[in-house]
Amino acid sequence: MTNRHSFRVNSLNSFRPEKIAGNFSAQELARFQEEFKPLAETYNAKLWTVIKLVALLLICLVPFCVSIAYSFSYGYWLFGVGIMLCFVGIVYFLLTARIRCTACQADLDAGLGAYCPECGGELSDKTNSKVEADCVTCGAKLRFIRQPRGGRVRGFKIRSCSYCGVRLHEGGV
Secondary structure, rough: OOOOOOHHHHHHOOOOOOOOOOOOOOHHHHHHHHHHHHHHHHHHHHHHHHHHHHHHHHHHHHHHHHHHHHHHOOHHHHHHHHHHHHHHHHHHHHHHOOEEOOOOOHHHHHHHHOOOOOOOEEEEOOOOOEEEEOOOOOEEEEEEEEOOOOEEEOOOOOOEOOOOEEEEOOOOO
């Protein structure tokens, strides 16, 4: 009889890098940080675009409420445009905003590996989950927060790769 496993369990965190942070030279580590800088800036810019579009939606919500109260027709158009812009921005962010490690090419939003994304230290083996862990080095409690509609939101900043441990960005993404 063959062993059956859930595709979801096996697909989470199945990535294993060829080299880890201790195996890279200082020049390679510096190069990885330099290559990651524009990726982090692009990711943050896309995130701020979505935040601005949501703010615009909220701004368009005020005339909509006023138009309902006073039966003006322009509020419906503003609210419709705001919803459309917000929807386009969120879809744009979700389809294009992937952040990868420049050292091992791992998808940094996919889950937790063996290293802490905050400090690059080792994660505790207390939990088998790839959506939550505790860092032995800095004491951070790393969690992917589950959303009501099935998604996950990262509850921590990425400063290091969780798979190879390479320090990528001082400010965090």
